[in-house]
Amino acid sequence: MQKIIVSTDENLRELTKHHTFVMPIACYKSVISNDNSNHIYGYVPLHWHEEIQFVSVLQGEGIFQVNEEYIELKEGDGLFINSGRLHMSKSNTSCTFICLNVSPHYILSQELYNIYVKPYIEATNLPYILINTDELWGKNILNAIYQIYQYIDQKPQKYEVDISIKLTFIWRNLIASGFQLQFIESEELKNNRVKGMLSWIHQYYMEKITLADIARAGQLSKSECCRYFKRYFKMSPLNYVIDYRIKKSLYLLQRSDFSVTEVAYQVGFNSTSYYISKFKEIMRTTPLAYQKKILNNGPSN
The missing domain is CATH 1.10.10.60 (Homeodomain-like)
Incomplete structure (x- = not known):
């Protein structure tokens, strides 16, 4: 298994380009484990990037740190990590998850970005959001993440358009969940x-x-x-x-x-x-x- 190095600059900003084909997104499966990880350290070290990130745990259990908080996720759980937040992931056993990174500017048009995306990106009270799969909005998000992963893997006709539609669908479900925004x-x-x-x-x-x-x-x-x-x-x-x-x-x-x-x-x-x-x-x-x-x-x- 090839080892992945999360390359960062001196500010811990990740240097990896989260681009898949011509779109400013990346969607991939990752494994963190003490025994058989595809990361050089056995975990994903602390870093940050401008892209927002969605995590969907497929198997096992993982510990995800966002800023100074630690969140335990198990199979079926999901997590949204906001732009610019320090984060890392590790597992005491093993954890397989899908990671979706996307530029905030790609989710909606510039006109809608200023209304429906920018306030969420800049909110200091939303470093992360647990994706609640007991609620319909949470199930919708995790299902859409997996569909994007399949689109990239299988590349059906005009799948880039389908991915764009799914990203808008994901964001619509996230902001419809009723979070109050603050900037401190x-x-x-x-x-x-x-x-x-x-x-x-x-x-x-x-x-x-x-x-x-x-x-x-x-x-x-x-x-x-x-x-x-x-x-x-x-x-x-x-x-x-x-x-x-x-x-x-x-x-x-x-x-x-x-x-x-x-x-x-x-x-x-x-x-x-x-x-x-x-x-x-x-x-x-x-x-x-x-x-x-x-x-x-x-x-x-």
Whole structure:
């Protein structure tokens, strides 16, 4: 099974182009599992993108994080993730789901976008919406997601038009469910501060980093910075740095011309033994064993 890397820039904005053929959408099946995932980390790491995202769980159970909240989904459940929100997914067992990403501007015409889409995208009280399959609107959305997935897979005649119709149908059902919209400036500021701290870490992870550096990037005190990371990541800021360095090292370990020691120093560790210890703690294997396995199985996508 080929491994998927969710590629992001220094702001955690996903670089993957969510385009399928000529339409600004992507609809695909994804598997997250500790044992047999099609993602390089075994889960989908924290990232964000301008596209809105719909998730429909086909099998198993998954844990989806949106901003600082965690949502458990099981077979038959669905989730809407709003544009620009930090999110990730993992599973303690295994989870297979369909993921539909679509540009908000593609859902309706520009005239209708300003009335029926933009207010929902900008609302700070809607980082996500649980799709309630006990209600008709929820069933309609999940059925339409699966039909879009089939259209892309089977490509019947004029299926692009059918997809466009289904997207409008999905959005109509979502906004008809009666959500009240709010815009709270402090919530938007909090989201931007988190992105600012992550952006700084991802730019300077190869250098020496202190807690004061990270707090300064978010315009926060050191204690408030720690509270932010505990809420969003369930870890301290400096442990996040270590975790990020380990993840960056996975890319380098896929190359046969880098030794473990060279990789350790390139991602910001000043001790090979400490790098190996932290790698084993996070990845449950050693860097050398991981590198050998990857090189024997061929490069990842």
